[in-house]
Amino acid sequence: MAFFLTLPLILLIALLVLYPAFYSMHLATLNKSMQKFVGFANFTFLFKRDTFWMVVRQSCIFAITAVFFKALLGFIVAHFVHNLPAKGQRKWRGMLLVPWVIPPAMSTLAWLWLFDPSYSAFNYTLSFFGVGPVPWLGDTFWARFSVILVNVWYGAPFFMIMYLAALKSVPDQLYEAAAIDGANWWQRIWYVTLPMMRNIIAITTLFSLIVTFANFDIVRILTSGGPLDSTHIFATWAFQVGIQSSDIPLGACVSLFMVPILAVAAIFILRDVSKRGNEA
């Protein structure tokens, strides 16, 4: 009976998750014209491509840097909001969530206009201070900076709201006890807040790492992977190779490379979380 009750969900997952996953694995084992089984030949081909390793490196830089800054900003802002008087807090929470609730394709277009080569509002503003013009999307360093900045802007509110919820669940008695023991501000964070938030930090980091690694829209809209491929990440390069160059098996191969990297991260983080859960 229990099996039949869960059957609709199993079917839904099989249809929307398992089928595409296995289909992409199948595609990755075909030759370019998709007429011949070539086993792991596409993967070994990729291992020999410099551009592929550049994309691996860039995906890691993009995801790790963006997640780090999202977590840091989210943590800081969550503390600010937590310390606001309860009366006005809801208003601030709502406003700070705005970047996260706007569809990224829309908000990234607005960022594109801010970075626009001809009409950049940033460059216009900087010109009053005698700075610039900065080639936001035309120079390797600035292009990487820009895509990470937009990703942080978009994702930080998620961390903020998760951390805020975690902060609110830390019992006040722990802070009171720490204060009696003479703990300063930093010690209270290090010995009380952070240990109490460890699980939520781990889960949000994992979740954000997965989403950031698989990001497509921000890079695609802002730089399309340029200049000189220096902002390509797995998804954008997979799209360029698979769709734009009509090499779907190779594109599938590129996108599948996210799986082992994310699986390793997930195993480590979730193992840590369940270990602490058992200790508790």
Next chain:
Amino acid sequence: MSRKTLTRRQFVAATAMSSAALITAPYVRGAYAAGKLSIGFWDHWVPGANKASTDLVNEWAAKEKVEVSIDYITSNNKKLELTVAAEAQAKSGHDILQMPTWWPHAYADQLEPVNDIMEPIIKQNGDVNGTVKYLGQGGGKWLAVPATVGSQIKGPCSRIDLMKKHAGIDVQAMYPAGSAPKADNWTMDTFLKAAEACQKAGVAFGIGLGETTDSVDTAGAIFQSFGAELVNAKGDVTVKTDAVRQALEFYKKLIAVLPPDAASWDDASNNKWLISGRGALILNPPSAWAVAKRDAPQIAEQCWTHSMPAGPKGRFAPFLPYFWGVWAFGKNKPAAKSLLAHLSQPSSIEKFVAASGGYDLPAFANLTKLKTWAEEGPPKGTLYHYPDPHGSQTMSIAASPAPPKIAQQIYSQATLTKLALRYARGETMDQALAWAEGECEGFMRS
């Protein structure tokens, strides 16, 4: 309740009478007797241009008694290419699907050959240029029909006033409306000198170095005018040649006088550059001029579209043809072919060109002097030389003459612009060429 039973004799009589009536009755053709046809057209950016396609299709459908449905699919963010890939994968979808440049070759195995309609069309409209043959033919067959809608040349659109003032070039005298060009001196050297002069005057040429088609097409034409091929027609990698080195040296000098952020330009950036009045020349179809006509008429009045400068190996224009493909798995192939023949009639082509304000280009030799291009303005005659009515340049596509499946990789991965940019940004010639050679070797996958 009474129930009337049917005797065997009555049943046989009724069946015989019905059969006789059906056989002898006159044939009445239904409204959609020739079946259904589903079409996926490129969604034109010119307001009202889709209507010309709809009208022509409806006109044909009414005559042929076919029920048609049309989807206009945008090329923004590669939606059209995604649709082609998805339909090829699913082996289901539209009967006719419009495809850009490389896609007929990419899905050649799944397209219905159209030799039977192409031969009479060419007989009627004149031959097609080499790029259309290169992209539209495979294995001795026509894979798709060249579409007027969407096909374009990305030649120079110059500012008459700025070119005269800063570079001393009278583009109207070089390319007079209504007559043959007098442009023997319009060479890559002149082009470079003009670019330097205009940059010095603060109105740099707006040429992108990004990874989108405008940047790639420009690079393709410049490389070809030096005879530079990364992969030759036989499929051999020919990166390390003097012609490629020469093209790179030229590009390095050109990049030095282009806007500093040109590496991040997309296909809209050069249009904005011209319309904002910041540049003296861009390489683009007349879309930038058309938008300027609406948003900055004083700029539009100073725009003149003309041919590319000539390099040591000739004058090459970046040409991007679109095609109409008929899927081999389509359900109504005879109707699809009949419609494509109708859309390729000179009268249909004239309507497409007029509806797009001269943007759409037929691929056929006899149809480059339509009145739309002669009359469009201001200034009147600004588009006269857009379709190259005097055959002064070779229509080309970047990465040709490499075998199309390799060339598509070079094109879509913007290998030419990246190579030029690498060299201009400080890599040595050997480093840049070694990188390009490695890339091209990777494109040889089959």
